[in-house]
Structures are given as C-alpha cells and as structure tokens.
Amino acid sequence: MTPMEYVVEAENLQKTFGAFTAVDGISFRARRGECFGILGPNGAGKTSTIRMIYGFSPLSGGSLHVLGEDVTRRRTLRKVKYRIGVCQQDNNLDPELSVLQNLEVFASYFDLAAPQAAERALALLQFIALENRKDTPIPELSGGLMRRLVLARALINEPDLLILDEPTTGLDPQSRHQLWERLEGLRARGISILLTTHYMEEAARLCDRLIIMDHGRILVEGRPQDLIRDHAGKDIIEVGDPGEELRAFVRDRGLRHDDLGHRILIYCDERDQLYREVSEHYCRDGCILRTATLEDVFLKLTGRELRE
Amino acid sequence: MNVPPGLRISHRFLRVWRRNVQVYRKTWRVSFLPPLLEPLLYILAFGYGLSTLVGDVAWRGEAVPYVAFIAPALLCIAMMYNAFFETTYGSFVRMYYQKTFDAMLATPLFLEDIIAGEIVWGATKAVIATAIMQVILTLFGLIRYPEGLLILPLSFIAGFAFASIGMVFTAVVKHIDLFNLPIFLFVTPMFLFGGTFFPLETLPAWAQVVAWCLPLTHLVELARAVGFGRLEPALLWHLLYLVVFSVLFFPLALVKMRTRLIK
Numbered sequence: 001m002t003p004m005e006y007v008v009e010a011e012n013l014q015k016t017f018g019a020f021t022a023v024d025g026i027s028f029r030a031r032r033g034e035c036f037g038i039l040g041p042n043g044a045g046k047t048s049t050i051r052m053i054y055g056f057s058p059l060s061g062g063s064l065h066v067l068g069e070d071v072t073r074r075r076t077l078r079k080v081k082y083r084i085g086v087c088q089q090d091n092n093l094d095p096e097l098s099v100l101q102n103l104e105v106f107a108s109y110f111d112l113a114a115p116q117a118a119e120r121a122l123a124l125l126q127f128i129a130l131e132n133r134k135d136t137p138i139p140e141l142s143g144g145l146m147r148r149l150v151l152a153r154a155l156i157n158e159p160d161l162l163i164l165d166e167p168t169t170g171l172d173p174q175s176r177h178q179l180w181e182r183l184e185g186l187r188a189r190g191i192s193i194l195l196t197t198h199y200m201e202e203a204a205r206l207c208d209r210l211i212i213m214d215h216g217r218i219l220v221e222g223r224p225q226d227l228i229r230d231h232a233g234k235d236i237i238e239v240g241d242p243g244e245e246l247r248a249f250v251r252d253r254g255l256r257h258d259d260l261g262h263r264i265l266i267y268c269d270e271r272d273q274l275y276r277e278v279s280e281h282y283c284r285d286g287c288i289l290r291t292a293t294l295e296d297v298f299l300k301l302t303g304r305e306l307r308e
Numbered sequence: 309m310n311v312p313p314g315l316r317i318s319h320r321f322l323r324v325w326r327r328n329v330q331v332y333r334k335t336w337r338v339s340f341l342p343p344l345l346e347p348l349l350y351i352l353a354f355g356y357g358l359s360t361l362v363g364d365v366a367w368r369g370e371a372v373p374y375v376a377f378i379a380p381a382l383l384c385i386a387m388m389y390n391a392f393f394e395t396t397y398g399s400f401v402r403m404y405y406q407k408t409f410d411a412m413l414a415t416p417l418f419l420e421d422i423i424a425g426e427i428v429w430g431a432t433k434a435v436i437a438t439a440i441m442q443v444i445l446t447l448f449g450l451i452r453y454p455e456g457l458l459i460l461p462l463s464f465i466a467g468f469a470f471a472s473i474g475m476v477f478t479a480v481v482k483h484i485d486l487f488n489l490p491i492f493l494f495v496t497p498m499f500l501f502g503g504t505f506f507p508l509e510t511l512p513a514w515a516q517v518v519a520w521c522l523p524l525t526h527l528v529e530l531a532r533a534v535g536f537g538r539l540e541p542a543l544l545w546h547l548l549y550l551v552v553f554s555v556l557f558f559p560l561a562l563v564k565m566r567t568r569l570i571k
Contacts (some may be wrong), residue, residue, distance in 0.1 A: 194379070
C-alpha cells in the first residue's frame with residue numbers, strides 16, 4: 001500500500017477546547033479520487049475535524065496525515081498547505097478587492113507568478129461563469145455568486161485535495177444546484193474532495209463514502225446507498241396521526257418502525273403489499289410510501305431533538 | 309538558530325504586505341490627503357496662531373521659533389498614528405469582520421507570516437505619511453538637510469515599534485470600541501506630553517520621568533535633533549530604546565495573536 005492511496009488518514013484524532021471534547025478519538029481514511037463526506041448535526045465535531053485537516057487547528061491527540069504528510073509538523077504542514085484548496089464556511093472573500101483581484105492575490109499566497117495567476121484566475125472565472133463580473137466589488141455579489149467565487153479561489157493552486165466546509169449552507173436552491181454541478185464536474189476530473197454538510201441530499205448526490213458523526217464520535221461509515229439499505233431499508237411508509245390499531249398492528253408484525261407520536265415511520269422491504277394493507281385499514285390522516293433516504297438514516301442515528 | 313515555531317517568520321510575510329499595498333493603491337488619492345493637509349493645518353493653527361503668544365522656545369540653550377520646534381514632532385506624531393491605527397483598527401477589521409486572516413490561514417501562510425506582514429505594513433504607512441509631510445515641512449524650510457534624510461529610516465523603525473504594540477492590543481481587545489482605552493491612556497498622553505508641543509523641562513520632575521518611559525518622547529528627541537541637524541552620539545540611546553521596544557512587543561504580538569486566533 002503506497003502512502004498516497006489515502007488523501008486523509010486520521011487515527012484516534014482528538015480535539016478538546018478546555019473541558020469540552022469536540023472530537024473524541026475518531027479514525028477514518030479518505031481515498032484518493034473519492035468524495036468523502038463528514039455529516040453530523042450542529043456541534044457534532046465536523047468543522048473541528050476539518051480545521052485540523054487543513055492545518056488551522058492543532059491536534060489535541062491522535063495522528064493525522066494529509067496527502068501522505070504528517071500535519072502536526074510545521075514543515076510538512078506547509079507542504080500540505082500548498083497542495084490543498086479550502087472552502088471555509090464563511091464567505092471570507094476580500095471585500096477590499098475586486099472579483100479578479102481576489103483570485104490573483106490568493107494565487108500570490110501560493111507563490112504563483114503574476115502572469116500565471118492571471119491566466120488561472122480568468123480560467124476559473126469562466127468555470128464559475130463570472131468572467132463578465134471580474135471587476136465587480138465583492139459586496140455587490142449575491143450569496144450564491146460569492147460562494148462560487150470562494151470555490152474558484154480554493155482551486156487557484158490546482159489542489160490535489162479540495163476541502164469544503166458546508167459549501168451550500170444558506171444558498172437558495174438554484175445556487176445550490178449550480179454549485180453541485182460544478183462539484184460534480186470536478187469529481188469527474190478525479191480531484192479528491194472532502195466535504196462536510198448537513199444537507200443529506202447533497203451528501204447522497206456527491207459523496208462516494210461518508211461518515212456520520214455526533215458528539216465528536218463516528219456513528220457509521222459507508223457508501224450512501226449501503227447506509228440507507230442497512231439502517232433504513234428500501235422504503236418507508238409514513239403515516240400521519242396514527243391510531244392505536246396501527247400501533248398494535250406494527251407491534252404484532254414486528255415491523256421496524258419509529259413512533260414520533262403524531263407520525264409513524266415504518267421501514268419496509270416488501271413495499272406494495274404492506275402499503276396496501278396499511279393504507280386500507282389504518283390510514284386516517286394521509287399516508288405515503290416513499291424511498292428511504294440518507295435523511296432517514298441520519299435522523300435515525302442522531303435523533304430528532306433540536307441542536308444548539 | 310533555534311527559534312520557537314510561534315516566532316518563525318518566512319519571506320511570505322511580504323505577500324501579506326503586498327496585499328495591503330494593493331488595497332492602499334486603490335484609495336491612494338484619498339489616503340494621501342491627511343498627511344498632506346494635516347501639517348498645513350497644524351502649522352497654521354499652532355505655528356502662526358499660537359506662536360504669536362509663545363514666541364521662541366528654548367531648545368538646548370538655543371532660542372528656536374515655535375513652528376520649527378513643533379515641526380519634527382508633527383512628523384513623529386504622524387509616524388505613531390499611522391502605524392498604531394493601522395495595526396489596531398485596520399488589522400482588527402481584517403481579522404474580525406472581514407475574516408481575511410482566516411482565509412489566509414488556509415493557504416501556505418502561517419499566522420506569524422500574516423502578523424509580521426501586517427506590522428511591516430503599519431510601519432510602511434508610517435513611512436509614506438512621513439515622506440509626504442516631510443515634503444511640505446521642507447517647503448516651509450523647517451527641516452535641515454542632509455541630516456533630514458535620516459527621518460525616513462527613522463520613521464520605519466518608529467512605525468515598526470508602534471505597529472507592534474498596536475497589534476498586541478488587537479490581539480487582546482474583545483471589541484473594536486475598546487481601542488479607546490489604549491488611545492486614551494497611551495497614545496493621547498504621548499501626543500500631548502512627549503515633548504511635542506512644549507519642552508519636557510517645563511513639566512514637573514515626576515512627569516518627566518513618566519514621559520521618558522514612553523516611546524514617543526524618545527522619537528521626538530531623535531527627530532528634533534535630526535531635523536535641526538544636531539547629531540550626537542547620545543542620540544543612540546533613544547534609538548536603542550525604540551529598538552528594544554520593538555524587540556519586546558513584536559514577539560509579544562505574535563504570541564498573543566496565536567493565542568487569540570489558533571483554536
């Protein structure tokens with residue numbers, strides 16, 4: 001096994017802030033060329049994890065290799081920093097510079113000479129369809145455009161690993177799909193991606209493999225479709241305002257289910273027959289049959305209580 | 309040499325400096341105005357208005373016209389203000405509101421490169437302002453040459469010192485309004501009592517001791533001697549003070565910033 005088979009190797013990774021443990025000894029490996037997702041509710045430890053990976057936060061414990069290099073050592077960390085592109089959660093574009101200047105100045109941090117920086121910046125503006133706005137001041141951009149520019153900025157050094165911390169949080173559906181299309185384009189080119197998100201649709205669409213975290217620990221790891229099959233089954237029957245008869249029916253049959261009080265979710269693999277039965281006899285306030293999604297897995301594993 | 313990692317700076321600090329130059333160049337027409345107009349206003353108000361009341365001032369046993377007396381001090385005040393305000397308000401806005409440092413930290417830059425770049429930029433602003441003001445004061449015949457040429461390198465040394473301590477405050481204040489405190493307790497007293505607008509000897513002995521603890525007093529002493537062309541070896545002590553001041557506060561700024569930002 002060559003060291004570069006994995007772009008990220010975390011071994012018993014820990015991050016504590018005083019008495020608070022944000023990341024509680026997690027281990028995972030992200031392969032080269034895949035899109036690896038870190039999912040979890042607010043405060044699960046996603047951002048703390050990703051910040052250690054791009055060298056922003058020092059480790060509290062464990063070991064961490066990125067692109068085969070030990071990031072706890074300053075010299076190798078600098079090498080890693082040259083080869084990764086980071087899309088942070090905030091739109092921290094430079095408001096004192098124009099669109100194009102934002103990319104060019106960032107390129108200079110990666111030691112790119114001015115002509116090369118200008119060339120790449122223009123190519124990236126084309127990639128994110130912003131080439132007509134290159135002299136626009138940043139405050140005049142919409143949230144979606146800013147986000148696309150942050151992505152372009154993260155690509156200025158042609159990184160081997162692209163790190164995205166909640167890239168579509170706060171975007172409208174149009175902007176989100178725009179960004180997804182571009183990320184899919186990058187994936188097709190074989191770039192390795194590490195992504196945190198709490199949008200399950202995003203994770204299911206983009207990630208080859210993912211982990212779901214909560215309270216600083218990893219709950220599950222796997223491919224999205226495998227996780228859905230293993231934890232939620234194929235289909236789900238959702239029944240609104242369930243009566244006692246339905247509850248008794250579910251219990252007698254030993255069906256896997258979640259009782260939310262005003263709503264019952266029944267996980268099933270033999271959909272049609274069971275659905276007919278439920279909808280004919282026990283359906284008072286609407287019931288639907290749908291495919292199980294990653295969101296079902298997520299809620300099942302991390303619970304339905306509100307966070308923060 | 310075994311420098312602790314938190315004090316290691318690479319040549320990349322120049323990229324941060326260049327980023328600030330690039331932003332400055334966008335607004336240079338406006339940025340040029342204060343150092344251009346300020347000395348004119350001061351000379352008008354203090355020099356011509358006040359000097360009719362004050363007359364000449366005794367400096368090193370010589371009677372010096374009041375305008376000539378305050379001219380080097382005006383340069384020193386500009387050095388202090390430009391450097392100090394750049395690494396307090398300027399850096400704080402970049403760090404806290406614009407998150408510019410966070411973005412930079414996701415590149416090959418380390419925090420020490422960023423902070424060093426900011427401090428050197430603060431010193432550079434002191435040099436720019438001094439140069440512009442010096443042109444005006446020279447036109448009034450208030451600076452002697454060739455000794456006066458030393459004022460520019462001096463403005464960098466002084467700017468570096470004030471930018472360093474400014475950055476220490478930036479690293480520790482919770483909110484931008486709290487800069488009022490160091491300005492009220494540190495900068496304004498120096499502005500008034502650092503031998504700027506009247507000779508130190510007119511102060512009571514204890515106040516003179518306090519004044520000599522502060523950097524601006526030493527800077528004014530240096531600049532005035534240079535401006536009047538009165539160089540002597542004893543001035544090196546004042547220079548040494550400014551250098552030691554930087555040697556203390558520059559590393560402190562790096563350490564405090566690391567404590568603040570790296571979590």
